[in-house]
Amino acid sequence: xxxxxxxxVVYCVLVAAVFLxxxxxxxxxxxxxxxxxxxxxxxxxxxxxxxxxxxxxxxMSPCPKCGHANARLKF
Numbered sequence: 001x002x003x004x005x006x007x008x009v010v011y012c013v014l015v016a017a018v019f020l021x022x023x024x025x026x027x028x029x030x031x032x033x034x035x036x037x038x039x040x041x042x043x044x045x046x047x048x049x050x051x052x053x054x055x056x057x058x059x060m061s062p063c064p065k066c067g068h069a070n071a072r073l074k075f
Contacts, residue, residue: 042073 002010040053045063054061054072062069 043070044073045070 039056041056041058041061042051042053043061043063044051045066045068047068048063048066050063050065052061052064059072060069061072
């Protein structure tokens with residue numbers, strides 16, 4: 001059998017491995033979930049003042065409120 005100190009070390013390593021696996025899984029899940037939202041292009045309507053977003057790569061997009069075509073915001 002294992003001595004008490006060896007058993008404690010094995011237990012601590014297993015607990016640390018579980019926490020590391022959970023951390024990596026949640027980190028990757030959140031990254032996938034928010035990556036598309038982060039990549040969207042932002043627009044500001046000059047006619048009605050609405051802020052809205054469109055898929056990445058869009059240079060012009062119609063406003064969802066008034067339909068006016070607007071250029072993307074550049075930061």
